[in-house]
Amino acid sequence: MKLLKEVLWFPLSLVFILHLITIFGLIWFPINKSGALYFLIMYIFSGFGITVGYHRLWSHRTYKASWIWRLFWALGGAASLQGSIRWWCRLHRLHHSFSDSDIDPYGPNKGFWYSHILWIFHKKDRKDAFTKINIADIEADPIARWQSNNYRWLSLFLAFGVPLIFGEDKIQAYFYGGCLARVLVWHTTWFVNSLAHWLGDDEYANETSAKDHFLTALLTLGEGNHGFHHAFPTSYKNGVRWYQYDPTKWLIELGSIFGLCYELSHPPENEIQKARFQVSERKLRPFQIQSNGLFLPLSK
Ligand SMILES: [Zn+2]
Numbered sequence: 631m632k633l634l635k636e637v638l639w640f641p642l643s644l645v646f647i648l649h650l651i652t653i654f655g656l657i658w659f660p661i662n663k664s665g666a667l668y669f670l671i672m673y674i675f676s677g678f679g680i681t682v683g684y685h686r687l688w689s690h691r692t693y694k695a696s697w698i699w700r701l702f703w704a705l706g707g708a709a710s711l712q713g714s715i716r717w718w719c720r721l722h723r724l725h726h727s728f729s730d731s732d733i734d735p736y737g738p739n740k741g742f743w744y745s746h747i748l749w750i751f752h753k754k755d756r757k758d759a760f761t762k763i764n765i766a767d768i769e770a771d772p773i774a775r776w777q778s779n780n781y782r783w784l785s786l787f788l789a790f791g792v793p794l795i796f797g798e799d800k801i802q803a804y805f806y807g808g809c810l811a812r813v814l815v816w817h818t819t820w821f822v823n824s825l826a827h828w829l830g831d832d833e834y835a836n837e838t839s840a841k842d843h844f845l846t847a848l849l850t851l852g853e854g855n856h857g858f859h860h861a862f863p864t865s866y867k868n869g870v871r872w873y874q875y876d877p878t879k880w881l882i883e884l885g886s887i888f889g890l891c892y893e894l895s896h897p898p899e900n901e902i903q904k905a906r907f908q909v910s911e912r913k914l915r916p917f918q919i920q921s922n923g924l925f926l927p928l929s930k
């Protein structure tokens with residue numbers, strides 16, 4: 631009974647029903663060329679709305695952007711049905727400030743599936759925790775404020791209304807531009823909270839569970855280089871090397887060529903190397919202590 635009282639029924643129903651409708655669509659209305667195109671457009675629009683907009687622009691302020699760029703990705707983020715900019719960024723800042731603790735909304739300490747999806751349905755009083763998080767910069771941004779205040783109608787219109795209005799094949803537009811793109815972008819984002827804290831290396835920081843892995847980067851539009859991101863959250867890059875798969879980084883760089891983004895933030899190379907060295911040193915420390923204990927008395 632206690633468990634039932636802790637369930638948030640609206641997000642649970644929304645996520646469950648949308649998964650069911652998507653599976654129904656995949657079986658009864660197999661995807662055709664139009665459906666693939668609607669899916670791709672809506673996946674890119676809403677997926678980068680989260681990574682380029684919600685995450686690297688508003689949550690971490692890793693770069694600055696013109697109003698047209700901010701408006702476009704604010705709309706993309708709304709289309710992803712993941713909550714408003716204000717709601718999303720506040721939770722994400724909690725995740726970084728209190729990684730792996732009980733305050734972390736999607737920390738890995740309650741298991742893989744909790745950090746992937748179950749946290750969304752868990753009713754939790756976060757009033758005290760939110761007092762530790764400053765979102766004055768988001769409130770000061772008129773586009774972020776407008777999107778957050780109008781999120782409900784805006785998100786439904788962009789997620790389902792837009793594909794239905796512009797798609798000629800309405801059934802394909804609904805099932806693939808609307809439902810499938812929503813569900814896959816959800817999992818894309820959720821993998822950053824689950825898989826990116828479970829799978830991979832901790833080359834740049836090992837104080838938290840965040841890790842870097844190519845597979846997670848592939849599944850998350852580049853966000854899976856997550857260990858580096860937790861070590862340097864104000865960098866606009868997650869894949870630190872030019873060859874590391876991070877389309878979000880490449881899109882921000884493209885935006886900067888056209889003057890749509892500017893003041894891209896990235897730490898100097900010596901800071902990155904220092905972080906790598908400190909991690910290696912911390913990993914070697916237990917062996918040094920052990921070898922001192924074991925071998926020094928024998929050599930006397
Ligand atoms: Zn982050």
Ligand SMILES: [Zn+2]
Nearest residue numbers: 822823840856
């Ligand atoms: Zn994380």
